[in-house]
Amino acid sequence: MTPTWIFDYGKLLLNGLGTTLLILVISAVLGFALALLVALARMSRNPLLAGTSLAYTSVIRGTPLLVQIYIFYYGLGSLFAQFPLIRGSFLWPYLRDGFWYIVIALVLSVGAYVGEVIRGGMKSVPRGELEAAAAFGMRQRLVLCRVWLPRAIRLLLPTLAGESVMLLKSTALASTVAVVDLLGAANVVRAQTFQIYQPLLLVAGIYICLTFMIETGFGLAERRSMFRRAN
Numbered sequence: 001m002t003p004t005w006i007f008d009y010g011k012l013l014l015n016g017l018g019t020t021l022l023i024l025v026i027s028a029v030l031g032f033a034l035a036l037l038v039a040l041a042r043m044s045r046n047p048l049l050a051g052t053s054l055a056y057t058s059v060i061r062g063t064p065l066l067v068q069i070y071i072f073y074y075g076l077g078s079l080f081a082q083f084p085l086i087r088g089s090f091l092w093p094y095l096r097d098g099f100w101y102i103v104i105a106l107v108l109s110v111g112a113y114v115g116e117v118i119r120g121g122m123k124s125v126p127r128g129e130l131e132a133a134a135a136f137g138m139r140q141r142l143v144l145c146r147v148w149l150p151r152a153i154r155l156l157l158p159t160l161a162g163e164s165v166m167l168l169k170s171t172a173l174a175s176t177v178a179v180v181d182l183l184g185a186a187n188v189v190r191a192q193t194f195q196i197y198q199p200l201l202l203v204a205g206i207y208i209c210l211t212f213m214i215e216t217g218f219g220l221a222e223r224r225s226m227f228r229r230a231n
Contacts, residue, residue, distance in 0.1 A: 005189060006202070009192075013189070016183075017182050017206065019099070023102060023106065023179075024167060024171055026103050027103055028164060031107045034110070035111045035112075035114035035117070039122060042057070042116070056111075056112060057112040057115060060111070061112050068105045069102060069177060073102075080095045080096075098174070102173065117156060117160070118153075118156065121156040121159075122148060125151045154222075160218065161214060161218035164218070165215065168214065182203055183203055186199040186202065
């Protein structure tokens with residue numbers, strides 16, 4: 001028989017799922033874009049860009065994500081609250097919402113980790129392919145956009161799938177700063193119904209389904225890229 005709490009708290013769980021997916025999508029889009037910039041900066045001949053990006057990746061990858069979330073939410077959140085101009089501005093409803101602090105922390109985390117992944121992928125592209133493209137008269141920017149990055153991304157699709165799954169699981173940390181995501185909704189159900197394991201098992205099943213969808217999507221993209229290359 002279906003537990004009655006699923007019907008009683010179905011809307012709450014669906015809203016939590018929507019919040020989780022929204023965090024995932026925003027963090028993935030902005031995080032991957034930042035990661036590309038980080039990778040390019042790390043490979044730049046400009047020592048300032050290369051050094052700044054190295055420091056950024058070292059700090060983000062060297063500290064736990066949960067600590068970063070707490071620093072943003074409790075540190076910056078408390079700091080902003082001390083300024084009347086900020087509290088009276090149109091930004092205050094966003095600055096006091098844990099949702100955006102989670103997004104910022106995840107975007108910075110993805111930017112650091114995936115940035116290093118993309119840098120490694122770009123370094124693995126054979127120099128001969130880049131030299132051949134340059135020999136055809138392509139400028140450096142065109143070689144980057146038409147040859148170097150597409151080739152690196154195709155090589156990295158399995159790794160990017162894993163990073164996306166890790167990002168999905170990291171969204172569960174939103175519940176630690178009063179954001180009612182999927183896990184946060186399950187915790188509300190547990191607190192109000194005294195059902196200890198059932199809500200967690202339901203959430204685990206949903207995460208497994210989402211993981212399967214992510215891996216399937218990247219798998220299709222990988223097979224499609226291999227088919228295009230073969231033809």
